[in-house]
Amino acid sequence: MRSDEEFREWAARRRQSLVRTATLLTAGDSHTAEDVVQTAMTKMYLAWPRLRDVRDRDAYARRVLVNAFTDEMRTSRRKREDLRSELPDRAVGSGAIDDDSRLLFAALEELPDRMRATVVLRYFHDLSVADTARALRCRPGTVKSQTARALEKLKHRLGPALRDDQGLRPDHPRGDTAPIPTIHATLTAGRLS
Amino acid sequence: MSDLTTLMSRATATVDATPAAVLDDDVSRGQRARRRRTRLVGTGVAGAFAATVAVGAPLLTSTTPAAAAELVAYTAEQPAGFTIAEVPEGWHVLSSDRSSLMLADGDDDGSDPSSFEGRIVASLVGSQSLPGGEFEAQTFAVGGQEVLVYDMLEVDGQPGGTLGVFAPEGDGDYLSVQLPPELHWTGEVAARFVEGLDVTDDAGHTGG
Numbered sequence: 001m002r003s004d005e006e007f008r009e010w011a012a013r014r015r016q017s018l019v020r021t022a023t024l025l026t027a028g029d030s031h032t033a034e035d036v037v038q039t040a041m042t043k044m045y046l047a048w049p050r051l052r053d054v055r056d057r058d059a060y061a062r063r064v065l066v067n068a069f070t071d072e073m074r075t076s077r078r079k080r081e082d083l084r085s086e087l088p089d090r091a092v093g094s095g096a097i098d099d100d101s102r103l104l105f106a107a108l109e110e111l112p113d114r115m116r117a118t119v120v121l122r123y124f125h126d127l128s129v130a131d132t133a134r135a136l137r138c139r140p141g142t143v144k145s146q147t148a149r150a151l152e153k154l155k156h157r158l159g160p161a162l163r164d165d166q167g168l169r170p171d172h173p174r175g176d177t178a179p180i181p182t183i184h185a186t187l188t189a190g191r192l193s
Numbered sequence: 194m195s196d197l198t199t200l201m202s203r204a205t206a207t208v209d210a211t212p213a214a215v216l217d218d219d220v221s222r223g224q225r226a227r228r229r230r231t232r233l234v235g236t237g238v239a240g241a242f243a244a245t246v247a248v249g250a251p252l253l254t255s256t257t258p259a260a261a262a263e264l265v266a267y268t269a270e271q272p273a274g275f276t277i278a279e280v281p282e283g284w285h286v287l288s289s290d291r292s293s294l295m296l297a298d299g300d301d302d303g304s305d306p307s308s309f310e311g312r313i314v315a316s317l318v319g320s321q322s323l324p325g326g327e328f329e330a331q332t333f334a335v336g337g338q339e340v341l342v343y344d345m346l347e348v349d350g351q352p353g354g355t356l357g358v359f360a361p362e363g364d365g366d367y368l369s370v371q372l373p374p375e376l377h378w379t380g381e382v383a384a385r386f387v388e389g390l391d392v393t394d395d396a397g398h399t400g401g
Contacts, residue, residue: 004220041223
């Protein structure tokens with residue numbers, strides 16, 4: 001079917017970028033990232049007949065991906081809270097090839113899901129506040145405040161690994177940086193609901 | 194040291210290009226999901242139009258809820274590619290071209306053209322775009338033709354209130370329409386609305 005071929009062509013071009021985004025959204029958990037991408041790709045496939053003439057298909061895909069990520073986190077968190085009081089070690093994705101990357105993933109993991117998504121869309125995808133708000137279905141003001149808080153946390157956590165001149169934009173608050181913490185699991189124990 | 198964008202790019206730099214087998218898997222998963230969505234139990238488009246409600250499905254409430262949108266005559270200029278007889282009260286044409294039509298309510302300014310949520314989307318499709326089997330759906334005889342109305346399922350396999358409609362347009366073509374939950378329409382109202390939608394001679398397929 002021609003529709004399948006077109007979907008496949010689009011997927012061949014864009015899937016890698018979606019995996020990279022999902023890897024950041026999941027703070028380096030490559031297995032969960034792949035699950036999220038698979039869910040998103042299925043949704044895209046189902047919507048494809050309606051998307052063929054949509055100008056910005058990638059924007060739609062980003063939103064689908066974020067929704068899939070949110071759903072996945074909600075589900076996995078529920079499972080985690082139900083089943084254990086102590087978290088297992090989490091696999092760090094194959095993308096974590098150096099100390100800075102591992103530190104980044106650890107820092108991202110400490111952010112709430114929506115805040116992490118905000119900062120990934122703003123800085124990895126370089127989306128405007130308005131486009132980020134559309135992707136997250138929230139108000140631009142929420143994006144601004146979430147971004148500011150995320151950057152404050154990341155700056156504190158990443159310290160010198162995050163150069164100040166480009167990573168933090170002038171319209172966001174700046175705080176004192178802290179020394180780079182030791183890199184190891186920083187997950188808090190799950191709570192029994 | 195690096196900026197945040199560079200850190201993120203570097204941290205994901207080793208994500209490999211997608212192998213062909215993974216793309217095949219994506220397509221296969223999509224096909225399976227589509228089959229689940231339409232709950233195929235047989236083969237052949239003719240079977241779809243012969244089918245009526247399957248057993249045990251929470252399909253298409255039989256009474257019109259109080260919140261249902263009223264259909265009123267469409268009096269504005271007819272859009273490109275389509276003619277419209279009736280619209281939900283307060284709704285307007287958001288966009289149209291030779292292959293698709295989008296309607297939205299009065300509060301929708303169209304600022305997110307890629308979104309279909311809360312909007313009516315109609316498109317002309319070929320018979321290939323129809324699921325190849327029996328739907329769990331209802332057929333309605335409207336204006337001398339059979340219109341198929343079914344609950345579109347969410348990814349979790351459950352209906353979310355969105356209705357899908359297929360109406361034959363001749364020459365093996367079908368008008369495929371998606372109706373959002375906000376309308377609260379029964380199958381009868383959905384069929385009546387779609388019966389009032391026609392494609393013009395210069396309309397073209399969105400796919401298939």
